[in-house]
Amino acid sequence: MEQENQNLQDDVTETATEGQEVQAEETTDPRSREELLAEIERLAAEAEDHKTRYLRAQADFDNFRRRSRQEKEEFAAYANVSLIEELLPVLDTFEMALKTSEESDIKTLLSGVEMVFRQLTTALEKNGLAPIEAVGQPFDPNFHEGVMQVQSDEHPSNTVVMELRKGYRVKDKVVRPSMVQVSQ
Structure with a gap:
């Protein structure tokens, strides 16, 4: 208990000394209030x-x-507005082909469908779409989706033999991989 009282007195003495220092500093400042x-x-x-x-x-x-x-x-x-604007003529051609299909023969209808395919391909290529080359290429899981393996004497092992569904990319990004058969 005596020790606590002594510590308390020391704290009060230190505080008083600090207060005197602050007053001394205040009085030494040459600026007025x-x-x-x-x-x-x-x-x-x-x-x-x-x-x-x-x-x-x-x-x-x-x-x-x-x-x-x-x-x-x-x-x-x-x-996608620019792409849609480029696809509108394709839609128009399809519409014309459907209207004339009742009156025309198969050859005319086939040429109309070919025209639509060319227009569609051109519009998509303008927007960066490119097919992925698959047949004869080494199998690459980044570009190809292997669904079958077949024995082949003509192709080396792990080579794409047949493309079942075409793959596409836009610039460097694969939109859809090619579905392929791969040689063993």
Whole structure:
């Protein structure tokens, strides 16, 4: 108990000494009370100005983020418009072929379907679609989907022998792998 009282007295003595040092510092400052108050007022105004600027910058950033999100959503909604515009003539040709199919022979209908196929292929190629070469190529799981293995004396092992479904890519991205038979 005596030890606690001694510690408490030491703390009070230290606090009193610190208070005297603070008073000594206050009395040694050459500025008057009015000058110090003016300095505090100036610093408070400066702090308020910084706070206002910060809040404006935060609001500007929030607005920028909202506008960016809206632009991104709008871009995604209308990204395919150019492709659709290129496919509309293909749709028109299909429509004409269906109307004339009742009155024409098979040869005319076949030439119409070939025309539609060419138009469709051209429109898709303009937009970056390219077929994946498969037959005779080494099997690559990145481009080919192997569904069967067959014995082949003509082709080396692990080579694509037959393409069952054509694969496509857009630039470097595979849209659909080729479905293939692979030699053993």
